[in-house]
Amino acid sequence: MDNEMITTPETEEAVAPAPVAAQTKQYSSFRHAVGAILAFFGISSKTHRASKKRAKLVGDIVTYIVLLFGTFLMVYPFWWMLAGSFAYTKTGAGQSAINELIWWPSVSTFGRGDVSPFYNYIETFKNGMSGTHNETFAPNMTYWRAVLNNLIYSIVPVVVGVITSASAAFSFAKIQWIGRNVVFFFLLAAVMVPGPAIMSTQFAMYTDLNMVDNWSVMVVPGLFGSIMTAFFIRQFLFGMPTSIIEAAKIDGAGYFRIFCGFVLPLAMPAIMAQGLLSFMGCWNNYMGSYIFIAQDSEWINLPHAMTVMNGEYGNDLGPIIASSVLCILPVLILFGCFQKLIIGSLMLTGSKE
Amino acid sequence: MEENQAAVAEESVFVEDFAATVETAEEAVPPQKKRKHINRAKLQDNIWGWVFCIPLIVGTVWFVYSALIMAIMLSFTGYSIGGPGSETLMEYLGKYSSHIYQGYKDLPDGSVALYTDAFHWYKTIFTSFGSLGGQNAAGEAFKMNVMGAHMFNTVFYMIGIPIGMFLSMFFAVCMSRDIKGGSVFRVLYYIPCVASSISIVYTFKILFNEHGVINSLFGSDLNWLYGELTWNKVAGTNIHSAFMDTNYWCQGIIQKAVIVIMSVWKGLGGTIILYVAGLSGVNAATKEAAQIDGASGWKIFWKVTMPDLYPVIFYNIVTSVIGGMQIYAEPVLLFDEVSGLGSISNTSGYVSLIWKYGLTPQKQGGPIIPSAGAAYGMFLAIIIFVMTLFQFWLDSRKKD
Numbered sequence: 080m081d082n083e084m085i086t087t088p089e090t091e092e093a094v095a096p097a098p099v100a101a102q103t104k105q106y107s108s109f110r111h112a113v114g115a116i117l118a119f120f121g122i123s124s125k126t127h128r129a130s131k132k133r134a135k136l137v138g139d140i141v142t143y144i145v146l147l148f149g150t151f152l153m154v155y156p157f158w159w160m161l162a163g164s165f166a167y168t169k170t171g172a173g174q175s176a177i178n179e180l181i182w183w184p185s186v187s188t189f190g191r192g193d194v195s196p197f198y199n200y201i202e203t204f205k206n207g208m209s210g211t212h213n214e215t216f217a218p219n220m221t222y223w224r225a226v227l228n229n230l231i232y233s234i235v236p237v238v239v240g241v242i243t244s245a246s247a248a249f250s251f252a253k254i255q256w257i258g259r260n261v262v263f264f265f266l267l268a269a270v271m272v273p274g275p276a277i278m279s280t281q282f283a284m285y286t287d288l289n290m291v292d293n294w295s296v297m298v299v300p301g302l303f304g305s306i307m308t309a310f311f312i313r314q315f316l317f318g319m320p321t322s323i324i325e326a327a328k329i330d331g332a333g334y335f336r337i338f339c340g341f342v343l344p345l346a347m348p349a350i351m352a353q354g355l356l357s358f359m360g361c362w363n364n365y366m367g368s369y370i371f372i373a374q375d376s377e378w379i380n381l382p383h384a385m386t387v388m389n390g391e392y393g394n395d396l397g398p399i400i401a402s403s404v405l406c407i408l409p410v411l412i413l414f415g416c417f418q419k420l421i422i423g424s425l426m427l428t429g430s431k432e
Numbered sequence: 433m434e435e436n437q438a439a440v441a442e443e444s445v446f447v448e449d450f451a452a453t454v455e456t457a458e459e460a461v462p463p464q465k466k467r468k469h470i471n472r473a474k475l476q477d478n479i480w481g482w483v484f485c486i487p488l489i490v491g492t493v494w495f496v497y498s499a500l501i502m503a504i505m506l507s508f509t510g511y512s513i514g515g516p517g518s519e520t521l522m523e524y525l526g527k528y529s530s531h532i533y534q535g536y537k538d539l540p541d542g543s544v545a546l547y548t549d550a551f552h553w554y555k556t557i558f559t560s561f562g563s564l565g566g567q568n569a570a571g572e573a574f575k576m577n578v579m580g581a582h583m584f585n586t587v588f589y590m591i592g593i594p595i596g597m598f599l600s601m602f603f604a605v606c607m608s609r610d611i612k613g614g615s616v617f618r619v620l621y622y623i624p625c626v627a628s629s630i631s632i633v634y635t636f637k638i639l640f641n642e643h644g645v646i647n648s649l650f651g652s653d654l655n656w657l658y659g660e661l662t663w664n665k666v667a668g669t670n671i672h673s674a675f676m677d678t679n680y681w682c683q684g685i686i687q688k689a690v691i692v693i694m695s696v697w698k699g700l701g702g703t704i705i706l707y708v709a710g711l712s713g714v715n716a717a718t719k720e721a722a723q724i725d726g727a728s729g730w731k732i733f734w735k736v737t738m739p740d741l742y743p744v745i746f747y748n749i750v751t752s753v754i755g756g757m758q759i760y761a762e763p764v765l766l767f768d769e770v771s772g773l774g775s776i777s778n779t780s781g782y783v784s785l786i787w788k789y790g791l792t793p794q795k796q797g798g799p800i801i802p803s804a805g806a807a808y809g810m811f812l813a814i815i816i817f818v819m820t821l822f823q824f825w826l827d828s829r830k831k832d
Contacts, residue, residue, distance in 0.1 A: 142606045149603055151618050153701070156532065159645070160635050181584040247485035255474075266488060267494040271820070275758050275783040276813040279790030279805025280503035281495070286513055287521045290631030303491020305647030334480035357485045363628040366762055370791060386765060389634065396638065414626045418619045425622075425702070426709035 153235075157407070164199050164404045165189060168397035177396050183272055188397075199401035207398055208384050215387050217377035222402075225384040231294060232380055233361035234336055236301020241354040242305035242343075247344045248312035253324055254334070266306050278370055285371060293378050294372040301361070308353045311428065315349035316342070352424030355417050359410050452454065507807035508550040509533055513800045533803070552765040554806030556789075579785065580774055580810075585763070586781040592692040592757045596798035598749065600700050604707035605733070618708060629698065633765045636694050656690050657767060679789065684778030691763050695756075703748055707823075710744035711737065750823050757816050758783055782812060 114126030121137030125315065139227070159180065163288050166177040166184035173186040188198040195201060247359045250256070252264050290296040305385045323345075327337050343350070367385035379387070385406060389399050414421065502525065510533040511524050515766045524531055533552040536544045549555070562578045600707050603621065624632065639645050640656040647653060722732045760783035767779045777784065790805010 088460065128630045139609065139611050142609055142611055144604065146606050146617050150698070152619060153621050153624060154640065156632065156635050156697075157627070159639065160631065163635070163638065175643065178638060178641050179648070180638070181645050181648065237638050243487040243491075247488035250481045250484035254481040254484065255476050256478045259481060262485065262489065266492050269492045271817065272496055272500050272815050273754070273758055273809075273813055275786050276809035276816075277496070277499040277806075279508055279786060279800075279809060280792060280799070281499050281803040282805075283511065283521045283802040284499055284502065300491065300495045303495070304485075304488045306488070306492060309485075309488055334476070334484070338484065346575055359626050361631075363626075365628075365630050369761075370787075374664055382628055385630050385634075394611070396634075400638075403628070403634050407627045410628070411623065411627050414619075414623070416621075422615070422618055422622065422705060425705045426712075428706070428709070 093155070140284075148250055150276075150305040154287060158201045160400055160404050160407070163400040164397065165196070165199065166397050166400070167194065168395050169192065169356045172279050174396070176395050177400075179362055194327055200405070202398045203388075203402045203405065207388055207402060215374055216384075217375050220384075221378075223380045225379065228294070228297075228313060228378055229362060229381040232297040232364070233358050236298050237358045237361055240301045241308060241350055241357065243302070244308040244353070245312050245343065245346060245350050246338060248316055248346075249338055251309070252313045252316035252341070253319075253321060267310065270306055273367075278366075284371060291371050292373050292376045297364075297367055297378075297380065305357065308357060311353055311424070313347050315346055315427075319345055348420060348425065351417070352420045356424070362407075362410055386392060433757055455759070467542060468824075479750075492563065503806040503809055506535050507553055509537075509803050510552070511801070511803045513802065514683070535550050553804050554811070556804070576776060578806075579780070579782070581776045582780060582782045582785050585779060586759060586783075587755060588688050589691055589695065589759055589781065590753065592696045593749065593752045596610060596696045596703060596752070597745070599696065600703035601707055603700070604711055607704065607708055607709040616704060617823055618701075621704050624698045625701045627698075629762060630765065632694070632698060633762060636690065637766055640690050654686060656686055687763075687767060687779050690766065691759075694762060694766075695759070699752070703752075706744055706748055707741070710741045710776045714740040746823075746827055750820060753819055753823065754816055757781075757812065760784055780809075786812065 090153055111126050114124040115125045118129040119133070120128035121129045121134035123134075135412050162183050163177055163180055165182060165187045167173045167186050167188045169178050170186070173184075175183050176186040179185070188194055189196045191198075204222050208216055208220050247266075251259060285291045285296050290299065319342075323341055324337055327341060332340065363382060364380065365382040365386070368380040369386075372383065374383065374387045385399070385402050388402060392399055445582050465705075490502075490740045502521070505528065507526055508530070509524070509531045511521070511531070532549050532550045535548055536551060537547055557579045559574045562581070564628065565728050603617075608615050637657065642653060642655050646656065664774075718736050719732055722736050727735070759781040763779040763781060764784055767777075786805050786808045789808055790802055791800060
């Protein structure tokens with residue numbers, strides 16, 4: 080651990096492991112040999128001093144090994160998922176094969192004459208959630224319907240919600256109005272209310288409003304924006320110079336114009352990052368659909384539909400794993416494209432708080 | 433939070449300054465014209481300030497605060513959707529005083545009597561008992577408070593918080609060395625955080641099966657998901673005492689371990705990013721000074737880095753405790769929990785009770801009783817609130 084802590088860049092030239100000059104005590108030759116070996120690996124001891132460059136090199140190698148091991152642990156289940164989606168699990172042998180799968184299924188859909196290599200994916204698309212095959216689903220349910228629902232549930236509320244959050248953030252950060260701080264803390268206090276605590280009441284409320292078992296329960300609450308999103312965009316706007324807004328005001332621009340013309344474009348990095356994060360949250364929102372939408376409704380979203388599908392398929396796990404891969408894929412692609420923005424925004428959270 | 437308050441304080445100071453300058457300006461110039469102009473600008477500010485944040489206010493009041501108030505009201509009643517009377521929620525709450533929970537109780541002479549008890553559901557939380565496999569010293573079926581058992585599960589899963597903190601600190605320190613590709617690792621470690629937890633649950637279900645990867649890695653043949661691991665099998669003997677019945681407490685411990693492993697794995701990336709951000713904000717000059725003074729790397733880490741990192745760690749603990757109290761989907765899906773009212777699950781968290789009492793009957797065709805769910809929910813909200821307050825109290829004590 081010691082050598083890993085030293086992070087200052089080494090400027091002097093490399094010094095070969097040499098005996099310490101002012102040596103008063105004599106060490107045995109065995110101790111010298113051990114010291115030399117330790118010095119080679121960048122660890123200073125009483126007999127030999129390791130060069131700082133060597134210490135850094137060894138530390139870097141150890142760090143890489145540790146981080147690569149961690150990366151393996153983080154990524155392996157995803158590789159497993161991909162491999163599992165090509166397992167052929169219609170037979171008993173295939174079912175025990177997917178249970179024993181480590182790198183690649185011994186009974187896979189590849190190289191089989193009777194089924195296509197992408198059998199599990201095709202099965203998911205064709206029969207996975209269709210009402211004719213599975214009785215628990217709505218009669219007109221299909222896989223693509225679930226995907227469409229998920230897209231509606233994650234695009235509409237996020238796009239509208241992020242704009243409403245940004246407008247609230249603009250109001251809190253850049254406009255002076257009476258009661259601003261009171262209202263802000265009133266809203267921030269709502270974060271303290273845990274979601275599960277009010278979920279059964281919300282169910283009763285939405286039943287009253289006729290919002291249960293259709294699209295509106297997943298869309299309407301999101302349209303009003305989210306407090307945390309507004310909070311983060313507000314923090315970002317504090318760093319924006321007020322002089323721009325003052326200048327625009329003097330030039331005769333109204334607040335709406337300022338918001339559309341200056342605040343939205345200038346705060347775009349923060350808005351995009353928050354939007355992407357809430358898109359991912361909405362895409363994976365299992366609880367919302369599970370609570371408010373019955374499983375025999377055609378409005379269930381993809382994660383909910385997957386759990387219903389899991390009940391239908393039982394031990395035939397191939398299509399389940401294939402649909403898991405399909406559920407992760409869009410989010411993963413999005414994250415891959417915008418990772419810099421998202422990680423940067425999260426880092427900002429870490430350094431702010 | 434503090435940062436934010438400081439920012440707000442700064443802002444309000446700014447506002448006061450602004451007001452002060454305006455006042456002095458007013459004194460200097462002829463009052464009438466100028467005042468009119470200023471008032472109009474201020475009016476504009478006030479109108480547009482409200483207009484811009486009205487959607488968020490409406491949303492919060494409608495979906496959070498009104499739901500919270502209704503939940504508090506409902507928890508003292510016996511409202512059921514699709515039950516007798518078929519009143520809507522607003523009609524029901526309109527005649528609140530006549531809708532306090534009413535139940536029937538048996539009298540000694542065999543007849544039944546109607547009684548009113550506002551705290552019925554809250555009493556239910558503490559008085560409903562369920563049995564789970566295992567016997568106590570006297571050989572009777574072991575009975576246990578349902579809420580207590582589920583709360584025990586929830587709290588058990590919080591073992592993952594210190595484990596995750598230690599691991600993510602370790603990886604964050606590794607990543608903040610000046611190595612090439614540090615940011616690539618950050619991205620790779622964050623992947624589990626963005627992945628759907630349903631997909632992950634289905635994958636882990638197979639990874640942890642009897643013939644799965646984990647067992648072949650360790651050469652074990654543990655039944656991680658459906659096996660019963662009691663204290664008997666670990667220690668060869670049972671402990672029976674008033675406080676502790678190992679037959680119960682250690683049941684399902686291996687299933688709980690799977691959940692802990694999964695939640696640590698899934699949450700690691702987010703914490704790592706927080707810590708890396710925190711580590712990059714540590715004062716480099718202090719660190720260098722300590723180094724020149726001959727402090728070892730270990731000492732620098734504990735004496736210089738850690739105090740600077742404390743706010744991030746505190747934030748992380750608070751948010752993970754709040755999140756950990758709300759665990760629901762992972763254990764329920766991983767272990768296919770199917771259990772009726774009054775039964776104890778040795779894996780499900782507290783939230784599954786809110787689901788069971790407040791929402792499940794509807795899925796099974798019966799009337800749904802939001803009142804029960806609301807009472808269980810309010811109890812959870814109070815516990816989370818108290819825990820958060822306790823943490824902030826500890827925090828304030830540390831600073832003195």
